[in-house]
Each structure stands twice: as C-alpha cells, then as structure tokens.
Amino acid sequence: MELGKLRVNGKRLRDSLERMAEIGATPGGGVQRLTLTDEDHRARDLFASWLREIDCAVTVDRMGNMFGRRAGRNEGLPPVMSGSHIDSQPKGGRFDGILGVMGALEVLRTLHESSVVTARPVVAVNWTNEEGSRFSPAMVGSGVWAGALELDWAYARTDAAGKRLGDELARIGYVGEAPCRAFPVHSYHEYHIEQGPVLEREGKTVGVPKGIVSLLWGDVHLTGEGNHAGTTPMNARHDALVAAAEMILALNGLAGRAGGDMVATVGEIRNRPNSRNIIPDGVDFTVDLRAWEGERLQAAWDRFCAEAGEIARRQGCAARLEKTWFVDRTPFDEVLVRRVLAAAVDLGYSHMPWVSGAGHDAAYVSRLCPTAMIFVPSIGGRSHVEVESTCWEDCEAGCNVLLRCMLQSAMEPAQG
Amino acid sequence: MELGKLRVNGKRLRDSLERMAEIGATPGGGVQRLTLTDEDHRARDLFASWLREIDCAVTVDRMGNMFGRRAGRNEGLPPVMSGSHIDSQPKGGRFDGILGVMGALEVLRTLHESSVVTARPVVAVNWTNEEGSRFSPAMVGSGVWAGALELDWAYARTDAAGKRLGDELARIGYVGEAPCRAFPVHSYHEYHIEQGPVLEREGKTVGVPKGIVSLLWGDVHLTGEGNHAGTTPMNARHDALVAAAEMILALNGLAGRAGGDMVATVGEIRNRPNSRNIIPDGVDFTVDLRAWEGERLQAAWDRFCAEAGEIARRQGCAARLEKTWFVDRTPFDEVLVRRVLAAAVDLGYSHMPWVSGAGHDAAYVSRLCPTAMIFVPSIGGRSHVEVESTCWEDCEAGCNVLLRCMLQSAMEPAQG
Numbered sequence: 001m002e003l004g005k006l007r008v009n010g011k012r013l014r015d016s017l018e019r020m021a022e023i024g025a026t027p028g029g030g031v032q033r034l035t036l037t038d039e040d041h042r043a044r045d046l047f048a049s050w051l052r053e054i055d056c057a058v059t060v061d062r063m064g065n066m067f068g069r070r071a072g073r074n075e076g077l078p079p080v081m082s083g084s085h086i087d088s089q090p091k092g093g094r095f096d097g098i099l100g101v102m103g104a105l106e107v108l109r110t111l112h113e114s115s116v117v118t119a120r121p122v123v124a125v126n127w128t129n130e131e132g133s134r135f136s137p138a139m140v141g142s143g144v145w146a147g148a149l150e151l152d153w154a155y156a157r158t159d160a161a162g163k164r165l166g167d168e169l170a171r172i173g174y175v176g177e178a179p180c181r182a183f184p185v186h187s188y189h190e191y192h193i194e195q196g197p198v199l200e201r202e203g204k205t206v207g208v209p210k211g212i213v214s215l216l217w218g219d220v221h222l223t224g225e226g227n228h229a230g231t232t233p234m235n236a237r238h239d240a241l242v243a244a245a246e247m248i249l250a251l252n253g254l255a256g257r258a259g260g261d262m263v264a265t266v267g268e269i270r271n272r273p274n275s276r277n278i279i280p281d282g283v284d285f286t287v288d289l290r291a292w293e294g295e296r297l298q299a300a301w302d303r304f305c306a307e308a309g310e311i312a313r314r315q316g317c318a319a320r321l322e323k324t325w326f327v328d329r330t331p332f333d334e335v336l337v338r339r340v341l342a343a344a345v346d347l348g349y350s351h352m353p354w355v356s357g358a359g360h361d362a363a364y365v366s367r368l369c370p371t372a373m374i375f376v377p378s379i380g381g382r383s384h385v386e387v388e389s390t391c392w393e394d395c396e397a398g399c400n401v402l403l404r405c406m407l408q409s410a411m412e413p414a415q416g
Numbered sequence: 417m418e419l420g421k422l423r424v425n426g427k428r429l430r431d432s433l434e435r436m437a438e439i440g441a442t443p444g445g446g447v448q449r450l451t452l453t454d455e456d457h458r459a460r461d462l463f464a465s466w467l468r469e470i471d472c473a474v475t476v477d478r479m480g481n482m483f484g485r486r487a488g489r490n491e492g493l494p495p496v497m498s499g500s501h502i503d504s505q506p507k508g509g510r511f512d513g514i515l516g517v518m519g520a521l522e523v524l525r526t527l528h529e530s531s532v533v534t535a536r537p538v539v540a541v542n543w544t545n546e547e548g549s550r551f552s553p554a555m556v557g558s559g560v561w562a563g564a565l566e567l568d569w570a571y572a573r574t575d576a577a578g579k580r581l582g583d584e585l586a587r588i589g590y591v592g593e594a595p596c597r598a599f600p601v602h603s604y605h606e607y608h609i610e611q612g613p614v615l616e617r618e619g620k621t622v623g624v625p626k627g628i629v630s631l632l633w634g635d636v637h638l639t640g641e642g643n644h645a646g647t648t649p650m651n652a653r654h655d656a657l658v659a660a661a662e663m664i665l666a667l668n669g670l671a672g673r674a675g676g677d678m679v680a681t682v683g684e685i686r687n688r689p690n691s692r693n694i695i696p697d698g699v700d701f702t703v704d705l706r707a708w709e710g711e712r713l714q715a716a717w718d719r720f721c722a723e724a725g726e727i728a729r730r731q732g733c734a735a736r737l738e739k740t741w742f743v744d745r746t747p748f749d750e751v752l753v754r755r756v757l758a759a760a761v762d763l764g765y766s767h768m769p770w771v772s773g774a775g776h777d778a779a780y781v782s783r784l785c786p787t788a789m790i791f792v793p794s795i796g797g798r799s800h801v802e803v804e805s806t807c808w809e810d811c812e813a814g815c816n817v818l819l820r821c822m823l824q825s826a827m828e829p830a831q832g
Binding site for chain 1: 610613631633642643644646648649650652655657660662664672675677678680683684691693696702706773774797798799800801
C-alpha cells in the first residue's frame with residue numbers, strides 16, 4: 001500500500017483511551033492514577049499486554065520506564081521513538097500523558113495491521129513519574145534515562161506517607177533488568193494535549209511547539225506584625241497579608257503588561273497565624289514565571305523584586321525573595337518541527353506554531369536526540385482537573401500527524 | 417485612715433502577676449494557659465488560695481466562674497464586682513485577662529491589709545473561657561452568667577480534639593455548686609490592658625473606654641477556574657487568588673479612608689488547590705470590621721460587597737459574600753465612666769477617653785449592671801502574642817484607679 005495514505009484507527013484509539021480511563025476513574029469523570037500505585041500497575045500491565053499482542057518486545061529499565069519495540073528492517077539503526085506517561089495528577093484528566101502513550105501504541109498497531117516494514121525499529125515508551133505529584137520532582141524517569149538525574153537519588157524520593165520511590169517501584173514489580181540510560185535514538189516525538197486554551201481559541205486542530213518555555217520559580221517570605229484585629233488602628237498596622245495582596249497584583253500586572261507568552265502565577269500561599277481576629281504577621285507565597293526567553297524572565301523577576309521591596313517598605317513589613325529554580329528554554333529540533341507542520345498541512349488539519357508552557361519528558365529526551373511535540377486542543381483549556389477533555393476527532397487527527405512523522409523518520413536510512 | 421489616701425501595693429501586684437506567668441510559661445516569654453487545661457486548673461487553685469488567705473469566701477458556679485467575696489457591713493446590699501479572666505490565647509501574653517483578675521485581688525488585699533470596712537461586699541471574679549481559642553466562642557462564662565447563652569449549649573462546645581467543654585470543666589474539678597446565673601451587682605469594673613497602640617502613642621497612662629465597638633464578621637467565598645500555570649495565557653485566566661488580593665486591598669482602603677475608629681482585617685485565608693503550578697480555583701477569606709457606630713459598619717460592609725462584586729465580575733470569578741455575625745456597640749455606664757476619669761484625675765495620672773476595639777466579659781456583664789473598664793498601655797500595642805507587655809508602673813496606676821472606683825462604689829449606701 002501507499003504509506004502516505006496510511007491512517008490510524010480513531011475508533012481503536014478512543015477505545016484504548018476509554019479502557020485506560022477506567023483505571024483510577026474518579027466520580028468527577030477524571031482519573032487518579034498516581035505513579036507507582038496499584039492503578040499505575042494495572043495500566044502498565046495493560047499497556048504491556050497490548051504491545052505483546054502486536055508482537056512488540058517489551059523492555060523495562062531500572063527506573064520502570066517501559067519500551068515497546070517493533071522491529072525494523074535494519075535492527076542496527078537507532079529507532080524512532082514516541083511516548084509520554086501513564087501516571088496522572090491526583091484528580092487529573094483522561095488525556096494528559098496517556099494520549100501520548102496510546103497514540104504511540106496506535107501508530108504501532110496501524111503499522112502492524114498493514115504489515116508495514118520500516119527501515120528502523122519503532123519504539124513506544126511510557127516514562128515513569130512524569131507528574132511528580134506523588135514523588136517530587138516531575139519527569140524523573142526521563143531525567144534518569146537522559147543522565148540528568150541519578151538513579152539512586154530518584155529511588156530515594158519519598159511520598160507524603162514516607163514511602164520511597166524505589167520501594168514502590170519494586171512493590172509493583174517494575175524494576176526492570178535493562179539499565180536506565182539513553183540508547184541511541186533517531187528521533188523522538190511526543191504527542192500531548194495542549195493543556196491550555198490557545199488552540200481552541202484560535203480554532204486550530206494541531207499545535208506545533210518550537211520548544212518548551214523558560215521557567216523561573218521563586219519564594220516570597222513576608223514578616224509583618226501580628227496584632228489584635230479590633231484594637232490596632234489602620235495606620236498602626238504592618239499587615240503581612242495586605243502586603244502580599246499588593247505583591248500578587250504587582251506580579252500579575254507585570255506579566256499582563258509584558259504580554260506575549262509571559263505568564264506569572266501565585267499558586268500557593270500560607271498565612272500566619274491565619275486567625276480571623278489577628279492581623280497576619282507572616283505570609284509565604286510562591287512565584288511561577290514562564291516565557292520563551294529566559295532573559296525576559298530574569299528581567300521580570302528583577303523588576304518584581306524591586307516592586308515587592310517597595311511595597312514591603314511602604315507596609316512596614318520585611319520581605320525576603322528567593323529565586324529557587326531556573327531552567328532555560330528547550331528548543332526542539334527544527335527539522336522535526338518543520339516536519340510536524342508539513343504533516344499537518346498534508347493531512348489538511350488547521351495548525352499553528354506555538355510554544356509549550358508546560359514541561360514534558362520531551363525536554364529531557366531532547367538533550368540526546370532530535371525531538372518535537374504535537375499538541376491537540378484542550379476543551380476550555382482545562383487540564384490537571386477531572387473535566388479535562390479533548391474531542392475524539394482531534395485525538396485522531398493528532399495521532400495521524402504522529403503516524404506520518406514517525407513513518408517518515410522510520411523510513412530514513414542511516415545517514416552519512 | 418483616710419480612704420482617699422489608700423493605695424495598692426505595686427510590688428505585690430507584680431509578684432502575683434509574675435507567679436501567674438510561671439503557669440504555662442512559653443519559651444518566648446509569653447503564656448499558654450488555655451481554658452480548662454491543667455495550667456488553667458493550677459492558676460485557678462492559686463487564685464482561690466490567695467483569696468482564702470485574706471478571708472474571702474470562694475464560690476464556683478456551674479460554669480466554673482469563680483467569685484471571691486469580701487464581706488461588707490451590709491451583706492444584704494448588692495456587691496461591687498471586678499475581674500476578668502485567667503485563661504490565655506495559645507502563645508499569648510502575661511497581662512491579657514490575668515491583670516484584671518490580679519488587679520481585683522490586689523484591691524481586696526489592700527482593703528484587707530488596712531482592715532477597711534466597706535458598706536457593700538466586694539467581689540473579685542474569674543470568668544471561664546473568655547478567649548474562645550480552645551472552645552469557640554469567646555466570653556462563654558460571662559455569657560451564660562448574664563443569661564445570653566445556655567449552660568447546656570456551653571457544655572457541648574468541643575475543642576479541636578473533640579473534647580467537650582463540660583467534660584473538661586469536670587475533669588479539672590471546677591463544676592461548682594452555685595447556679596450560673598446573674599445575681600444583683602451594684603457595679604462592675606473590668607481592668608485590662610489596652611491591647612492596642614493608642615495610649616502609648618498618645619503618651620497616656622489610663623484609657624477610659626466609653627464602651628465596646630460594634631463588630632461585623634463576614635465570609636467571602638470565591639470560585640475561579642483552576643488551570644495549568646504554564647499553559648494558560650494571562651488573558652484567559654480566572655484566578656481566584658488575584659481576585660481575592662484585589663478584594664483585600666479594597667477592604668483595607670475602605671477602612672483606611674473611613675478613618676477614626678473603623679478597622680478592617682482579613683485574618684484568615686484559604687487557597688485551593690494551593691499548588692505552586694496550578695492557577696487557584698477557589699479562595700475563602702474572612703472579614704472582621706469594627707467601628708463605634710454599627711450603622712457605619714453596615715454601610716462599609718455594603719460598600720465592600722459592591723466593590724467585591726465588581727472585582728469578581730472583572731476577574732471572571734464567582735463571589736459569595738455572607739455576613740455571619742453582627743453585634744452592636746456596648747456603651748458603658750456613663751456615671752461609672754465619669755468616675756474612672758475622675759479617679760485618674762485625682763490620682764494625677766494622664767488619661768484619655770477611648771473605645772474598646774476588643775470584646776470583653778464586661779460586654780455581657782453590662783447587660784445586668786452598671787459597668788465600666790479601665791485600660792493601661794500595651795507596649796508597642798502588642799497583644800495575643802508572647803511579647804505582650806505593660807510596664808509595672810502602669811499596672812500599679814491602673815490598679816489604683818480600680819481601687820478608688822471600687823471603694824467609691826462600695827461605700828455607696830442602698831439607693832432610694
């Protein structure tokens with residue numbers, strides 16, 4: 001058959017996603033499949049069984065990363081790889097991560113069904129603990145694989161109950177035989193929901209990120225003066241929560257004025273003593289700043305620090321601001337990114353270039369091989385929530401783009 | 417001796433306060449003597465023993481309120497009463513409440529020492545659970561005594577560990593024989609620290625409140641939309657915490673502009689899901705508004721509701737505002753208030769008329785008999801914190817005012 005006419009089976013992809021959504025289903029229509037829980041275990045076993053049904057070799061490495069390999073004509077060539085993660089957020093959705101794993105599986109199934117013989121092997125991967133919501137940090141499986149994190153360090157991560165990641169991995173039987181280290185890979189595509197509202201708002205089916213934005217995390221610690229709420233006149237107060245409120249608005253305004261892809265979020269706040277009739281004497285809050293250009297982020301943080309200092313002085317509070325994390329942007333491979341765009345054009349799907357505001361396993365993998373991502377719209381832009389959704393037509397469209405890109409890569413002979 | 421020349425013993429008052437401060441002493445120099453704990457028990461026993469040393473009859477009522485009665489010439493006349501509370505806030509100070517109990521004791525000791533025979537009996541009282549920080553609400557002992565609260569309802573209050581107030585009262589052996597109900601009282605004076613910065617700022621020794629301000633409590637519930645912090649552009653957000661920050665500043669500005677005795681506080685805030693990289697989808701916060709005139713409070717709350725509604729609309733959040741409690745001001749007895757002012761003048765202490773921004777047992781007692789309060793300065797205006805302090809000279813001065821007022825009342829014959 002003509003490979004250019006090959007299409008995935010949208011019905012089969014949907015069935016697989018719906019089967020997976022039963023594992024850890026929440027009453028609110030979402031999924032709770034935290035990494036290395038019994039739910040993760042069952043979903044992994046199901047994924048492996050589906051791979052074996054289509055004669056793929058399943059390998060598990062020491063980090064529990066799972067690789068389903070479909071043989072190519074030349075087994076000596078580095079494989080073409082795609083995947084994402086099976087684990088979910090607590091009360092997460094039915095598409096985040098799992099779409100990329102089921103998408104890669106669907107590509108393998110389509111090749112299998114049509115008995116396509118590719119030049120290179122094709123691999124579907126499930127990375128362990130992408131979410132980081134049970135064991136911090138996120139993207140640990142791909143991080144160890146890429147050599148950015150140490151295996152023993154990853155094993156020693158603990159959850160809220162004090163359980164070690166390594167012990168939980170062993171408990172579910174997913175400490176594999178293979179070493180967890182990067183092997184040569186021809187190219188890596190990660191298929192994922194956008195997790196934002198932009199594609200839907202712009203009426204586009206396929207998003208083609210040029211990379212992952214830069215990220216800066218900061219912590220703000222404010223000290224005011226706790227006093228009786230009834231007896232302290234307004235002009236004698238040093239209210240840490242009032243100072244924090246001013247800073248939250250300053251940060252919000254700063255990102256709003258910056259425009260473009262810059263976003264700023266205060267997601268976490270703690271107020272002390274948090275008592276109805278005591279003026280707050282201490283507030284801690286977090287800052288999450290993102291933009292494509294790392295230099296703009298740094299400048300925005302500096303600007304915020306100056307504004308926050310001014311606010312603290314005016315409110316008579318002490319402020320300590322600390323930058324706790326910075327990662328520069330991850331540009332994807334230009335050739336692969338163009339290929340994703342071209343595939344969308346060829347297939348007649350509307351599309352747009354974009355950036356990824358979220359981190360993905362693709363960030364670590366891109367350190368070792370050419371990498372690109374494919375986004376499809378999130379309904380209402382919602383993600384990390386139970387109502388997260390993507391329509392089935394879009395799931396199928398993105399998967400067809402993935403198939404086309406992987407096929408092109410898998411047919412490429414050895415270079416040079 | 418000439419009664420006008422009678423003075424309290426400042427050294428003895430200080431010793432008593434220091435003895436009491438040992439019970440539940442905190443490393444930070446404060447006191448943790450929560451109501452009906454072992455610390456409260458020990459402090460009550462000590463107070464009772466001191467009363468008995470000066471031949472006072474100690475009565476405990478069903479609520480654990482303690483009355484130390486010094487006989488008068490005419491035992492049939494309603495007594496003159498003064499007191500406050502032995503219980504403290506968690507990590508509270510060494511003066512809040514206990515100064516008023518030790519102050520009343522010091523008056524009794526002074527009368528005893530000089531063998532003064534008063535026309536009326538004189539009573540020192542310790543009210544159970546004024547603070548309300550272990551068992552909500554506050555001022556329960558005086559509330560039941562005044563008939564404003566039911567005894568069985570008070571018994572059924574539970575602490576954070578689920579223990580019942582009635583059971584804890586029995587555990588420390590302070591369910592007394594006397595019924596908890598108001599008996600005829602000629603006049604009630606409560607001696608207390610200001611718990612605010614005004615006396616210190618104005619350089620005055622004695623504050624004479626005309627009453628207790630009006631109080632309005634409200635709750636604000638905000639619902640935004642939880643989304644990924646990295647993938648949601650600034651203009652597609654419905655950030656509940658940003659809306660809350662705007663409302664906190666609106667409330668603060670409103671009270672600031674109102675000036676005078678109006679104060680507004682957001683003391684408690686809860687943010688959901690309170691995760692660093694998720695846009696907050698829900699925030700609840702409390703509002704505490706106080707001013708002398710209840711009508712001004714109501715107007716300020718209405719104004720705040722309008723501003724908050726506008727902010728919520730602009731931020732695309734849903735807001736529910738609920739007024740949960742309103743108590744109108746408690747004016748004290750004009751004759752007694754003038755008497756306190758006159759006593760300060762006679763004794764040569766600087767003084768100023770003021771209001772009480774905090775609630776006190778005096779509020780309930782004033783429903784049944786003429787009532788007034790005497791304030792002395794809080795250093796730095798600090799209260800409900802371990803560093804709460806009042807200089808010994810001021811403690812003695814306020815106690816001399818109390819002695820003078822109580823003596824005048826205690827010498828008054830039956831009226832009419």
